[in-house]
Amino acid sequence: MSDWFKDAIIYEAHVRAFFDSNNDGIGDFPGLTSKLDYLQALGINALWLLPFYPSPLRDDGYDIADYEGVHPSYGTIQDFERFMDEAHRRGIRVITELVINHTSDQHPWFQAARRAPAGSPEREFYVWSETKQKYQGVRIIFTDSETSNWSWDDAAGAYYWHRFFHHQPDLNFDNPNVLDAVLKTMNVWVDRGVDGLRLDAVPYLIEREGTICENLEETHAILRKIRRAMDERYNDRMLIAEANQWPADVRPYFGDGDECHMAFHFPLMPRIFMALRQEDRHPITEILRQTPEIPENSQWGLFLRNHDELTLEMVTDEERDYMYQAYAADPRMRINVGIRRRLAPLVENSRRQIELLHSLLFSFPGTPVIYYGDEIGMGDNIYLGDRNGVRTPMQWTSDRNAGFSRTDPAQLYAPPIMDPVYGYQAINVEAQERSPFSLLNWMKRLIALRKQLKVFGRGTLEFVPSANRKILTYVRAFEGETVLCVANLSRTVQPVELDLSRFKGMTPVEMLGLTEFPRIGEVPYFLTLPGYNFYWFRLQAQPSSITGQRLSDAGTSSDDIRASLPAFFMGVAWDTLLDGNVRTLIERESLVPFLQRQRWFGGKARPIRAAHFLDWGPVRRGSDPLFATIVEVDYQDGGRERYFLPLGAAKGAHVDATMASAPQLALARLTGARKGVVIDATVDERYGAALLESFDKLESIPLKRGVLRPRRTDPYEQLRGDGPLAMRRIGAEQSNSSLAFGDRLIVKLFRRIEDGPNPDVEIGEHLTAHTAFRRSPQVAAWLEYESPGAIIDLLGPEPLLDLAAMLTPQAIREVSGAYIDSAQMLGRRTAELHIALASDTRTQAFAPEPFARDDYARLLADAIGQARRASELLGGRAATLPQDVASSSRSAVEQAEQALHARHMAHAAKPRISSVSIRGRRSGRDGQGRRS
C-alpha cells in the first residue's frame, strides 16, 4: 500500500542506544535485530533510525563522513541487510536519515573541496566566501556552541557556510552535481529496502542574499526533484521533512502532493505541553485551528519527544519564558532554544500526565512517533553534554548496564540512567512486561486500540466547544467511523457539558473498557473526568450488546445460511484445501460469520477484527479429507483467543443430511472440479475414528506449525477395550463439544484453547493416576498440541454413582423438597473429591498446603460480595417481577448476606475450620491454579 505511513505508528530509536550484541559498550545492528520481537510486541509498525553511517560522531552521526556505509561500531552492510529482512518479516517498515544539508568536515567531498582550486568542480560542492559578510542576518541555530554561520578553512583560504556545527559544512545545492550525488545516495538506500527517508534540516538547502536563507522556493524545487526521482523508482516509499517552522511555512514542504509525504508538526508539540501546564486547551485549539489543510496524499508527523531538545523556536517570546520556567527551572535543562529533557521527567513522572499526553499524540490528526524509552517512562541525565542526556542506553533489565550490554560499565558509550526514580533498577522493560498495569502494557493497549480504527490516522478533526476550558473535546471522523475524544487537562476532576445534538440517538462506547455510556439525547451531554484523564468514545448507532451474549442475527435459518455460504473453486484433490489461497479466502469471507454461529464460540458479544488459521494439517487424506485446525480470533478491543476447529471437506448423503439438520456447522461451499462443503468435522464419524486410531497407535498428527500428540494414562487399554467403537455426537452444544464412543469413552473437545495444561485434564489425570477416587470420570487419554501449546482431551466413562441415604431435619426437608437430596449428594461428592485431591503428597503441584485463616476470610468475603450483587440485581429487576416473588427473593438474599456476615465476624474472632488447599500459592501458576 502506498500510503501506509498514514496508518503507521513510528518508533524512533538509535542503533547505538538500543542493544549491544558484542559487548563493546555500543549498540549495534545485530543487537537491534535481536530486539525486533520486542518492538513487534509493542505494536509499532515503523522504525525510524537515527544516522548510523561512518562519522566522527561530533553531532551523534548527523555529521556524516560516508553516505553509503555503516559505522563500524554498529556493524556491517550485511548486518544492516539482515536487520532489514527481519524487520520486514515482522511487518515493521524502516525509516532512515537522509542528511543532505551538510556533511561532516571529514567527508571526502569536503576534504577534496578545501584542497581543490577555487571554482573547480570539487570546490563547488560546498558554499564558500572570501568574507563573512555574505548572508548577514541569517539566524544561528546552535546558539550555545556557534557564533557565526561562517568558519575559516586554512587549506582553502576561504570561509565555508554551515547552519549547524562548524564541523558540518553545508552542501551547495546550486551545483547540480550535488543533487546528482544526493540522489545516488538516496537510491542506494531505497534499493536496500528502506521504506522512508527523513530529510534532515531540509529548509536550509539553498542560500540567497537578502533572505533568511530558509524555505526558499529554490529549496522546494530541489525537493520536487528528489520526490520525482523517488517516485520514478518506487511507489511505496516516503519522505519526511524535518522543517522546524511555523505551520504556514511547513505547508509548502508538502507541495501539491509532490514534495514530502510527511512533515513533522513542530509548533504543535510545545503547545501540548503548554496547555497541560496552563490547564487550558487554548494553545492546542489555536495551533490546530491555524494548521493548514494538506494534500490528500500527505500526513502530519506528530511527536511529544525526540532525540533533540524540546525546541521552543516556534513559540512567542512570552511563551518561551513560560515554558522555561515551567519545564526547565534548572539552567542545565536548557540547550540552544529548547529543553533537553525526556517525557517522563518533563511531567515529574506523573503517570496520569504521561497517559494523557499519549492519548493526545495518538488521537490528533497525523502519524504518532514514540521516542525509544518513553514507552517505559525512561528518565534523562542533564549532566551529559549536548543532547546526550536523552540518548542514554535503553533500559531492558535491572541487571548490570540496564541489560543493554555486558561490557565493563566504564566502556559504555554513555552511562545508563541510575537515579533512584528513573534508574534501570526501577524502570526497565523486563519488570514492566511482568506487571499488567505497567506503563509499557498500557502503551501496548493504546497502540492496539489506535491500530483498530483508520479514523485516527485519516479522519477529519472538529472541536466541540464547551464552557470549561480545562476540557478539550474533539471529534474524529472517517468513512462512517466517528470517535469522540474528551481530555481533562487539569489536575482536578472536572465537569463538562457538551452540545452533541448532531449525534442524537447515538451511543458513546468508551474504547479502552468497552463501556456503553447513556445514549445522546436532546439535552447537553454531561460528563465528569478525573484529573488528567481522557475518554475515547466510539459513537455507535446500534451498540453491540456488551453485557449480554448475542447470537449472530443474520443467517440463522437454514436457508439464510445456505445462501450466505461463499463458494470457492477447488480442483479434484481437496486435501490441499487449506494450503493455498482458499484458506485466505475462507478467512476473509466466511470464518467470522461461521464462528458467530457456533454455540461454543465465546466471543459473540465482542466486535471481531479478524480471524485466521493459526495452524492446520490433515487428519485423514483422500477424496473427502479431514483436518485439524487452530483458529485465532483477534478482537477489536485488542484481545485474542484460540479455538480448536476440526474440519472436513465432504460431499454425499451424510453431508446433505447435516446441511438440512444443522446448517450452522457448514463453513463454506466447494465448487469447481467437484462440489461439496467444508464442515465442522465433529459430525463426521471418521473424525472420531481417526482420533481413536491415533490414541491406539500413539501416532502424532503433524500440523503446519505444531503437532498434535496423543497421550495415554495407564488404564487406557482397559478403559478402551477391544474392537471398534461406534461414534455419536452428544446432546446440545455447549462451550465444548462431546462425542461418545459406544458406551465406553467420551471425547470432550475443548474448543477454546489456552497455553499450558488444561485444568480438566490435569486434575482428571491426577485423580486417575495418583488417587483411588473413582467418582469422577477417569482420564484415558488426551491430545496435546505442541508449539504454542494447548491441550485437547479425551475422557473416559463415568461410573454410576449410588445415592447415599441421608438424615435431614424434617423442617428443612419440607421446605426444600427433593432438592435436598441432590444438594447433599453434591456436597458429599465434592468433599470426597477434595479429600482425594489432597491425598497425594508426592506430586508437587497437588501437594496440600495450609488453608489459612485469611484464605477462609477471603472466601467468605467473596460470598458476601456475591450475595450483595445478587440483591442489587434483584433490586434492579424488581419492577419486572411479580411483587411477592420480588420481595421474598430479596429478603432471602438479604438474610443470606447477614448470615454470611455473622459467620465472617465469628470467624475473625475464633476460626472454627481447619483445612488445607492444593494448587494454590505454592504451585505459583497464576490463572491455572485452582483451589480446592
Ligand code: NOJ
Ligand atoms: C537535526 C537533527 O535532528 C539534530 O540532531 C542535528 O543536530 C541537526 N539536524 C544538525 O545535523
Ligand code: CA
Ligand atoms: Ca556493540
